[in-house]
Amino acid sequence: MAFDKFRKARASMDVDLIPVMNLFVVLIPFLLLSAAFFHVGVIPTSLPSQGASSGEAAEPNLAQVTVNLQVNTDHITLSVSNDALAQEVLDQLALELPRPGDGSELPQLQAALRQIKLMYAESDTVVLLPGEGVRYKDVVTVLDAARETVEHAGEANELRTPLFPVVVLSRKV
Amino acid sequence: MAIGSLRRKRRLMTLQLTSLLDMFTIILVFLLESFQADDEDFVMHAGLELPASSARSPFKGAVNIAITTGEVLVEGAPVLTLADGAASAEALAKGQVVAITDAVKAAWDSKPRDSDELVATIQADQELPYETIDLVMRSAGFAGCFRFRLVIAKE
Numbered sequence A: 001m002a003f004d005k006f007r008k009a010r011a012s013m014d015v016d017l018i019p020v021m022n023l024f025v026v027l028i029p030f031l032l033l034s035a036a037f038f039h040v041g042v043i044p045t046s047l048p049s050q051g052a053s054s055g056e057a058a059e060p061n062l063a064q065v066t067v068n069l070q071v072n073t074d075h076i077t078l079s080v081s082n083d084a085l086a087q088e089v090l091d092q093l094a095l096e097l098p099r100p101g102d103g104s105e106l107p108q109l110q111a112a113l114r115q116i117k118l119m120y121a122e123s124d125t126v127v128l129l130p131g132e133g134v135r136y137k138d139v140v141t142v143l144d145a146a147r148e149t150v151e152h153a154g155e156a157n158e159l160r161t162p163l164f165p166v167v168v169l170s171r172k173v
Numbered sequence B: 001m002a003i004g005s006l007r008r009k010r011r012l013m014t015l016q017l018t019s020l021l022d023m024f025t026i027i028l029v030f031l032l033e034s035f036q037a038d039d040e041d042f043v044m045h046a047g048l049e050l051p052a053s054s055a056r057s058p059f060k061g062a063v064n065i066a067i068t069t070g071e072v073l074v075e076g077a078p079v080l081t082l083a084d085g086a087a088s089a090e091a092l093a094k095g096q097v098v099a100i101t102d103a104v105k106a107a108w109d110s111k112p113r114d115s116d117e118l119v120a121t122i123q124a125d126q127e128l129p130y131e132t133i134d135l136v137m138r139s140a141g142f143a144g145c146f147r148f149r150l151v152i153a154k155e
Helices: A002-013 A018-034 A087-093 A105-119 A136-147 B002-010 B017-033 B089-094 B098-110 B130-141
Strands: A040-046 A066-071 A075-081 A095-098 A125-130 A148-152 A158-162 A166-169 B063-067 B071-074 B077-081 B119-124 B147-154
Touching: A018 B017, A040 A136, A066 A105, A066 A136, A075 A087, A075 A105, A087 A105, A095 A105, A105 A136, A125 A136, A136 A166, A136 B130, B063 B098, B063 B130, B071 B098, B077 B098, B089 B130, B098 B130, B119 B130
Parallel strands: A040 A166, A066 A125, A125 A166, B063 B119, B119 B147
Antiparallel strands: A040 B147, A066 A075, A075 A095, A148 A158, B063 B071, B071 B077
16 A cells, blocks of 8 residues: 555656647647748839929039949949039049959949948939849849948847948839 | 566556657747748749848838749739740830739739838849849839839848
């Protein structure tokens, strides 16, 4: 009898895992259905404005320029436009970069855009003009370089600095 | 000896739940970490591969346009056939595909919206020539859509 009591006491100390397993069997399929294994984002863009221009011209802003990027299969042409600035000033910022195909031109492009942003801090618009034969992924890569800079400060830290976040997609005629 | 063999037969067979529970706990923690409660009216099309991008803008609902290498779909309905990602020379020369314009307009009219500005979400295969995407955007522009969201895969 004493031995039976001891045996019963030992049996009751075991943790019953069945209810916990029931909970997991219900939770895990639910979470599997809602899990996101592939994350998507968006790049906001717009077409050039096709509305009729108003009679009053916008006041020229000397601290703001519009960057134009002509993306071709073998080179990228960077130019800058502002009605109030002299053409000689704008031409000094123009640049043509060869595209070898491995993306090595993108750091140079970003450096040039950073320089423009430093000189004209209120600038925020880039007009992209892809040429014939340019692939969509190349357009997205150039957009990434033009919209912001990403610096990795440590393992999980990213420092994002906007360059020209307003994107207008046009096309060379 | 007879009693010993009888005792062995009467020993209950127990299931080892501890290791199974360990596995479930790890899976549960991982799934809880990737749990997303947002629900957007957006379906990834299987026939395309999105370009990777460092963009971090969140996804918001709009008229959904998918461009694969074989067709253009507006809200899941095919409206234009492509030949290896390229539209016909006639469509490119004209600069508009009326079917896309009408489909975008109809989709926007039927969508519950929180603003009057027509916005379209474009998911396109990364290998498509830009001329095709430009044609689709311009066709949507004839429907009054001048703002677009290019869907990308986060790097």
